[in-house]
Amino acid sequence: MSDAQSPTDFDPVEPNTGEDFEPVDVFPDSNDFDLRPGADSCFKCSVCDTNCPVAEVDDDFPGPKFQGPEQWRLKQTDDDYEIDDSVMSCSNCMRCDNACPSGVPLSQMHNTARGEYVENQMSKTDLEYWRNRILSNYRLSASIASKVPRLATWGMNFGPARWLMEKTMGVTKERDFPDFATQTFREWWAERGGADASRRNAQQRREELGLDRNADKKVAYFHGCYSNYNTVDVAKAMVRVYEHYGYEVVAPEQKCSGTPMFANGMLEDARRHAEVNVSSMSDLVDQGYDAIASCTSCSMALRQEYPELFDIDGIEKVSSNTFEAVEYLRIHEDVKEDVQEAQVSGELAEEFAYHAPCHARNQGLERQSVELFRDLEGAGIEDVGESCSGISGTYGWKEEKYEKSMEIGEEMFDHMEHAEGEVGMTECPTCAMQMEHGTGYEIRHPLELLEAAIVE
Numbered sequence: 001m002s003d004a005q006s007p008t009d010f011d012p013v014e015p016n017t018g019e020d021f022e023p024v025d026v027f028p029d030s031n032d033f034d035l036r037p038g039a040d041s042c043f044k045c046s047v048c049d050t051n052c053p054v055a056e057v058d059d060d061f062p063g064p065k066f067q068g069p070e071q072w073r074l075k076q077t078d079d080d081y082e083i084d085d086s087v088m089s090c091s092n093c094m095r096c097d098n099a100c101p102s103g104v105p106l107s108q109m110h111n112t113a114r115g116e117y118v119e120n121q122m123s124k125t126d127l128e129y130w131r132n133r134i135l136s137n138y139r140l141s142a143s144i145a146s147k148v149p150r151l152a153t154w155g156m157n158f159g160p161a162r163w164l165m166e167k168t169m170g171v172t173k174e175r176d177f178p179d180f181a182t183q184t185f186r187e188w189w190a191e192r193g194g195a196d197a198s199r200r201n202a203q204q205r206r207e208e209l210g211l212d213r214n215a216d217k218k219v220a221y222f223h224g225c226y227s228n229y230n231t232v233d234v235a236k237a238m239v240r241v242y243e244h245y246g247y248e249v250v251a252p253e254q255k256c257s258g259t260p261m262f263a264n265g266m267l268e269d270a271r272r273h274a275e276v277n278v279s280s281m282s283d284l285v286d287q288g289y290d291a292i293a294s295c296t297s298c299s300m301a302l303r304q305e306y307p308e309l310f311d312i313d314g315i316e317k318v319s320s321n322t323f324e325a326v327e328y329l330r331i332h333e334d335v336k337e338d339v340q341e342a343q344v345s346g347e348l349a350e351e352f353a354y355h356a357p358c359h360a361r362n363q364g365l366e367r368q369s370v371e372l373f374r375d376l377e378g379a380g381i382e383d384v385g386e387s388c389s390g391i392s393g394t395y396g397w398k399e400e401k402y403e404k405s406m407e408i409g410e411e412m413f414d415h416m417e418h419a420e421g422e423v424g425m426t427e428c429p430t431c432a433m434q435m436e437h438g439t440g441y442e443i444r445h446p447l448e449l450l451e452a453a454i455v456e
């Protein structure tokens with residue numbers, strides 16, 4: 001990350017000029033819990049260390065090579081070996097996975113070690129444990145806050161309360177809590193008529209498109225927590241875009257994807273949530289649905305982290321049938337051509353400074369938004385480079401990590417400020433928080449622009 005590039009010599013990533021989009025086979029061996037082959041593949045090149053954004057700003061963090069294969073070996077050779085507490089400083093950005101030329105399953109090793117550290121070594125009476133647990137279980141706090149959304153938004157940003165939260169719990173007071181939606185996505189979805197309404201809309205649209213009214217086009221939407229409780233417009237855009245292409249959408253019972261829990265070593269919490277998600281999604285996969293997520297960390301969890309960490313009936317089926325929302329459309333529809341023929345006006349007729357989240361990079365999706373929207377009339381999009389945003393979910397919300405998080409994000413902030421537009425774009429809700437916090441820009445999701453471009 002960090003290169004010594006100044007904002008003025010920043011050379012934005014050029015879009016891929018290939019005509020056809022090929023999905024990347026990201027997880028070929030993910031059904032193997034034995035970490036020995038992975039550890040043995042490490043030839044100590046240290047490429048992972050040089051790509052770790054935390055190691056770059058935190059001199060006390062020994063880096064992914066130590067957290068992964070080295071610590072794993074120490075553990076195998078000494079029964080009394082205790083996991084180094086520095087594993088809690090890994091933000092689970094997963095950039096090291098991408099960087100390793102030898103395919104060492106670094107994040108799987110980190111998640112396993114972190115889970116062991118929290119389970120066996122961390123005091124359950126420590127405030128840090130409870131702070132991490134509360135941050136990880138955002139879904140629970142958000143579901144309570146959504147009962148009184150305006151009051152919750154005000155209360156969570158009330159200065160004295162924030163000061164107290166920082167002093168007692170170690171949650172930074174520097175960030176603004178996101179607004180809670182006055183109507184959650186699931187409330188909107190139910191009011192609109194749920195899956196039955198979506199089926200009717202899809203059938204009508206298929207007729208308009210000259211398709212078989214009963215064509216087999218159906219997806220199960222994993223909206224995650226943030227699109228349900230905060231950025232509801234993203235979830236609505238996802239539904240409207242998919243129905244526009246004649247897809248029937250269902251929104252099955254679901255819990256948190258587990259992403260913040262993995263990063264905090266709360267593997268038992270993550271397992272409980274994963275069991276619900278896998279059960280819901282695998283039943284639907286059996287009925288011919290594919291699982292679609294609008295958040296790249298959610299799709300990452302279902303695709304990679306679940307099968308790496310848990311043995312749950314149906315997990316492989318869910319993993320291999322999960323896609324990120326725009327990725328799926330690029331594979332199955334002529335979405336690029338449709339965007340090329342479209343035009344946007346109104347509030348989304350903007351120049352966007354686009355940041356690809358680390359977890360999108362891990363799925364091979366870092367260029368898709370730039371490729372998709374580069375020819376859209378009325379809007380522009382500029383990639384702001386490869387750096388990590390620095391927030392990594394809960395990492396940047398911890399008082400002791402806040403400054404490091406902002407230091408990691410500095411390169412992205414600089415590049416955003418030197419990009420033509422003053423509106424940001426990304427697929428990850430916490431990257432969006434960091435982008436907004438560092439620049440003051442409004443941040444939009446690619447699905448919102450896609451909706452504005454193609455849905456009447």
Ligand code: SF4
Pocket residue numbers: 041042043044045046047048049064065068069099100101102103104106
């Ligand atoms: S990049 Fe891979 S092979 Fe190189 S030190 Fe890191 S884990 Fe080992």
Ligand code: SF4
Pocket residue numbers: 051052053054055063064067089090091092093094095096097106107110
């Ligand atoms: S997941 Fe990210 S923070 Fe953690 S060791 Fe790997 S690169 Fe560093």
